[in-house]
Amino acid sequence: MAASHKGAISFGLVHIPVALHTATQNNDIHFNQLCREDGSRVKYKKVCANCGKEVAADGIIKGFEFSPGQYITMTDADFEKAKTEKDKTIHILHFTEMRNIRPIYYDKTYHAVPEAGGDKAYELLRKAMLSEEKVAIAKTVIGQTEKLLALIPTDTGILVETLFFYDEIKEMPKEPEQPELNDAELTMAKTLVNSMVKPFEPEQYQNEYQVRLRQIIEDKIAGKEIVTPPDEKPANVINLMDALQASIRQVEDQDGPPKKKRTRKKAEPA
Known part of the structure; x- marks a missing residue:
């Protein structure tokens, strides 16, 4: 299985080369969109708004609209220039207790797998965090996006959870009332x-x-x-x-x- 990202976990002066592999998969049944009249596949084409011609993937570049209808273009080299050496590693900022991270911040899970030469330092970090019941808060850049991370030790390895930033979390549209309970x-x-x-047994x-x-x-x-x-109608209990x-x-x-x-x-x- 190809790695989604390669880099190194950095804490203090210790660098641990790792590869991140996605830890979950989507097993939903996927459907194609068909034309109602004859059942043919409905396809989407990327078309130039100016000339109307279809544009192939290698003919598309990224642009930032700084004024209506005016763009500056960005190349892969431009994105790389924005990265520092710290961005290229999974840089541990500090350690904390897992209970301090509200579930709403969790986004996507990866397995952090040590690369050649990183096994001992990886095991040292895993065992130290597990023993002290701590998780690590870290940052890195994956692709063209900076990610906030939580490194969570398990009995066999380290999970990396991408976290939403504070300003990405929406407020509850309406706080529920808290009526008195007897x-x-x-x-x-x-x-x-x-x-x-009962115990949580995911295989069940x-x-x-x-x-x-x-x-x-x-x-x-x-x-x-x-x-x-037949529908299972709930009992009418008031x-x-x-x-x-x-x-x-x-x-x-x-x-x-x-x-x-x-x-x-x-x-x-x-």
Whole structure:
């Protein structure tokens, strides 16, 4: 698998050559756009706004509009001139606790894989962060974009998460109200939460919608009739406490009757 980016992790005077490989993939079913009338593919062409001719990929350059209709052009060399040596490395700025990074800042995940000669320094950084329960905040330039990063140690390697910058985060359009809760409601909600606690085992989950969609596609290919599954209508529960109690009973029914604890018999005196 080709690397998305190659560079070096830099902290202090230590440089660790690494390659970044994407850690996730999109498994969604992809569709082509077709003409409704004859079913032909709909294609998009890049056309010059002036002469109307189609422009090939090698005939396209980047331009910045500094005034309406006026552009300055940029070459790859221009973008490289903007980079410093620090930009070419994954430069660690500082370390922090993972809980300090709000989930909204996470963007994309990469595996950081050590290149030749970097294994020992890589393992040293991974083990030190893991032992101290710290993650690293870093910056680098990938392509033509500066990225804020979080380096997260795992039991086997280091994950690199690209982070959004502060000014890229949108404010919540409306803050939810925080009505007062009585003790009984909160206790019941905590009971429901604790009754549903299980280990997170990612292999246990699958994209069920994609499975059903793929089955519909296969049925249509085979000329079968498509049957729509019946809707699952939610129960009409109005009272919050009733809803919590019903939810707890539902969880208990799914898990079965509680197991009786085995008690040891006291040893009879000799």
